[in-house]
Amino acid sequence: MKQSRLMSLVEAVANVIVGYGVAVIAQILIFPIFGLHTTLAQNLKMGALFTVVSTVRSFALRQVFEAIRMGTEG
Template identity: 45%
Template structure:
């Protein structure tokens, strides 16, 4: 799931504070072992300088990686699909072991049914390829159906990969 801007800020500030504290502690411990004795003020100043350099380095490297497409941000739709797949696993309990019980293609048929009928919220007829009973067919609107359908396709792909690893 996507992290809120506020939580991103909190995470960054905690990360910076922890890094600063580790730097101060490491300098206080290691510099005397090397025969270098500095005051607490000098230690704090040096740790602050190194923290600012670290923040700048991280900012520049992130921009370089994004420019080189090494780290690509996910679109809101992709984030929603990933969140839905995790919801299926964590809330519904549809784990890899659960999915492994279905014959090949069942999850893909369910995903395709949601994608093909996305936005048909009337639900007056069951899709031809829908693999389960009527009670499990729950269309909810175009985008939500596309998200669920894509997450089900991912579940089928994960099932395939898991079976391939096991040599089935």
């Protein structure tokens, strides 16, 4: 059964929100191990930037694999 467009959107938004939270928590836990001390505001900003980069990466890879799929079908 194919996923509806609405559920695809809900999944994508949930993925971004969870990814952002994981990034911020990971930074808070991992940065001090390496001697990096940042404020919560800095962690939130960096998490947002990492989320944007991850979203662009994910979109680009989807486009590449879609092009590969289309090339193998035709």
